[in-house]
Amino acid sequence: MKKTFVILLAAGALALTSTAVMADGSKLPAFEELDVDGNGSISAKEATPCEALMNCFVKADTDHDGQLTLAEYEAIGADTEQKG
Template sequence: MKNKWILIACAGTLFSSIALAEDMGGEQPTFANLDTDRNGTLSVEEAAANQQLAQEWRNLDTNSDGLLEEAEFSRFKMMEESE
């Protein structure tokens, strides 16, 4: 009987995780969501939360200061929308 409840709990956790992952998959990252320290710029570490943004980092950091300002991030958003 105890194993049955453990199995039910695990199944519930699995299905809720899948549902959450599907919900998050469609959500586009925003500058505000990625700027976790709320300093007005994105660091490499913050950008790593979005794989595509991390891959485009060098192209987007036009002033090569190691940070993305909101204007630089807007180029990423335009690239995403054109795909």
């Protein structure tokens, strides 16, 4: 029982750390690392230190609100997987 709990706990922790992989194979930082203010989205200002993310920020911001939600951020990786 303990072993199962530990495995489920570890799997849950991995699921909470969302990263995106670019077409060239480089990984973007975890969503939580970029969401500096912890509001649940990444602003253009928060994305600025990550050149790879800035290169696709406007396209990834599908609702054009100037913020990337977790879903929009994860879609960056999904889009590059489909193309690659």
